[in-house]
Amino acid sequence: MLKRFLCVICAFTISFAPVCAVNYEPDEKINITVYEKINPAIVAIDAQLSDGVSAGTGCVISKDGVILTGSHVVEDCIDIDVTLSNGHVYKAKILAKMGKNKDLALLKIEPKTPLKTVSFGDSENIKVGQKVLTIGNPFGFSGTLTQGIVSRIDYAKNRIQTDAAINPGCSGGPLLNSAGEVIGINQSIYNPDNNISNIGIGFAIPINDAKNFIKNANLAKN
Numbered sequence: 001m002l003k004r005f006l007c008v009i010c011a012f013t014i015s016f017a018p019v020c021a022v023n024y025e026p027d028e029k030i031n032i033t034v035y036e037k038i039n040p041a042i043v044a045i046d047a048q049l050s051d052g053v054s055a056g057t058g059c060v061i062s063k064d065g066v067i068l069t070g071s072h073v074v075e076d077c078i079d080i081d082v083t084l085s086n087g088h089v090y091k092a093k094i095l096a097k098m099g100k101n102k103d104l105a106l107l108k109i110e111p112k113t114p115l116k117t118v119s120f121g122d123s124e125n126i127k128v129g130q131k132v133l134t135i136g137n138p139f140g141f142s143g144t145l146t147q148g149i150v151s152r153i154d155y156a157k158n159r160i161q162t163d164a165a166i167n168p169g170c171s172g173g174p175l176l177n178s179a180g181e182v183i184g185i186n187q188s189i190y191n192p193d194n195n196i197s198n199i200g201i202g203f204a205i206p207i208n209d210a211k212n213f214i215k216n217a218n219l220a221k222n
Contacts, residue, residue, distance in 0.1 A: 004141040034133055034180040035145050038117040040085045040174065042136040045069055045107070047077035056067055057173030058082065058107065060184060061214070063114040065090070068210060069172030070187055071097045071105040082109050085143060103205060104187040104213045105172075105186050107110070118174060121162070122204035126150055131178050134186060136170030144170075147207030159203040160184045166202035175204040183207050191202075 001038045024032065028133050045067075047054040056073030060066070067082060076081055085105040090109035097105040133147045133189060148164030175184035184204030 003149055011208065022201070026209060030131075030178050031133065031145065031147060034176055036180070037180045038118060038174065038176060039097045039145075040134055040144050042085060042135045042141045042143065043067060044083040044140075044169075045073055045172065046081045046083070047074045048079040048081075049077055055137065055140065055169045057169065057171075058169040059174050059185070060115045061116045061117055063117060065109040065111045065115060066095065067092065067107040068110065068185065068214070069105050069107060070103050070185065072187075073172050074105055074107070080107065083106065083142070084111075084115070084124070088112075096213070098213055102209060102213065104185065104210055106217055107213065118182050119180065120207050120211060121177050121179070122182040123183050123208045126153065126177075126183055126206075128152060132164050132183070133178075134162075134164045134166060134170065134173060135176070136166070136168035136173035136186065138165070139167060146153045148200075158206060158209065160205060160206060161186070162202050163200040164202065166198075170208040176205075185210055 013191055036170045041060040042059045046054040046060050053075055056069055058067040058069035061068050081089055082092045083089050092107040092109045095106040095108050128150050130150050135145050138144050146165040148162050151163050152161035154161060166189050171185050174182040175186055177183050184207055186204045188203050190201040
């Protein structure tokens, strides 16, 4: 009887024992750490146009609601909705915008509480072959993480080429290094089927261009 009682106690203890921590690989740990750190500072953007909706991604750069994105995401828009990672939706206004070549814009929302923000890296220090991550809203799947490498640096056009998956809805989102710093703003993809799908050739605007844009717009990142 005592033996049976002890067995029951043992089984009860085992069933309620804490689950052991998962032994993630080093590369997995980087992905998880970067995502958990940065995703709260990434937003989905839906810009209402006269003939439809332009969807994109943005990076929160100040706690009071300044957002960096691509200017083509909000070009000729009538109204802008910004959805935070927690699902809260805010109306946004355009603070500043650059032309198609630079393709950067700053939006402003009025959040009820201070927001999480991204951190900027230095795009002068990037190397072909280094690992990069992106977070975006491809086809409306918000908070999607992808990874790849810097495939090429186009010095003539001042663009970072990457094979990290960038799809419609990711424009304006961050290209991140392994430290979780934004080193580029995703702009476009190249493919032969009129941007229907991703084939591993994407382009980002170097973050140093964005930093100059923000500085010239007289806005400081908190």
